[in-house]
Structure formats: structure tokens, C-alpha cells
Amino acid sequence: MKTDPKLHALILERIGRLMGLAEENQRKNPSRAKRYVALAGRMSTRYRVRMPERFKKRICKVCSRYWIPGYNVTVRLNRRNRTVEYRCECGALRRFGYTEKKK
Template identity: 35%
Template sequence: MGWKERKAVRKKVASERIKELLKFSELHKNDEILSKNSIKTAVAISRRHKIRIPSKFKRKFCKKCFTVFIPNKTVRIRTGKGKVTFTCLNCGHIKRIPYLKEKKIINNIKIEN
């Protein structure tokens, strides 16, 4: 087995491990220390192997303090001006995610009808 094949196998194993750790942190979101440690480990693995964390998982924790987002307990969620704003209540970090594509699609459908 060549080094490229070994690298591909490592990346595959690492991506599976990242997903497992992030699912584990969601299951144990009431235990703050356990969930933070699993998220930190997943982020460290993704950085080491240069693997992106899937966006569905990225939106579930704070990038700065690695806290799992629990609405009204650890995060404040607001919508407006084409964005969804997540504000971490532990560290104050703000994450903005645009939703203009969905809005444009809806507007195009209305115009056609």
C-alpha cells in the first residue's frame, strides 16, 4: 500500500471519528465538560488531517469556546436582514449565517405565479 492510499485511509477514519465525536457531544449536551472535550478533540482531528467539519455540525457549537448550542440556555438565536445570528451566552462570540439563497428561491416562485 502506497503513502497516498494510507493517507486516504487515515482521512476516512479521521472523518468517521469526527462525526462520532460530534454526535457524542450532542447526546451529552447537558454535561458541559464532556461535550466541550469531545468537540475540542473533533476540531483537533479535523485540523491535523485537513478535513472540513460538516456544516450541519458547525452550526451546533461555538467556534470560540466549543460550547454546544442549547437555545435560550447557551445561545441566543435571532433572524433578520437575510441572516441567522447565533450569539454564544458563555463567551459572547457571534456567528452569522446567511439565508438569502432560500429567500431568493421563494421570491422567484412568487414572481412566476
């Protein structure tokens, strides 16, 4: 079943707010941030609302940390397989592809 558009918008807004809170709390209160991330994830599953791309790249799927580059995640480019690699504090590695600009 598809989610009603109004509900969809509401859930998206809530996810956004939770992610904002997670970002604020990641440094001083990591366990709380973790809960916000988990909640946002559950909401996205429960209501079938896709996690926006910008958040997908800020969450660890393994430990639910909110990623702050240079703080709890290392971001590197791998030229060979053209990926952006996110190495989380917990050791998890996630890759996202990128394509070089065509000349």
C-alpha cells in the same frame, strides 16, 4: 499534503461520533462535551478534514460549547442582512448568510 481518502473517511466518522457524544453530554456534563468538541476540532485541523457544514453550525468557536438551540444558544434571523445569528451563552455571536427563495 492531501489526506488519504481512507483516512479522510475514518476521521470524518470519528468527528461525527465525537459530535454525537458532545450533544449527549452538553446538558448533563458540559465540560466533557467541551472536550469532545475540542477533540473533533483538533482532529479536523490535524488531518485537514473539513468540519462538515452541519457541525460548523453547532459549535461555538470561542468557548467550544456544543450548541443546542434554545438551551445554550439563541438563534435569530436578521432580515436586514439576511443572516442567521447564533448568540452563544458565552456572548459570542456568529452569523451565517441565507438567501431568500426566489419567486
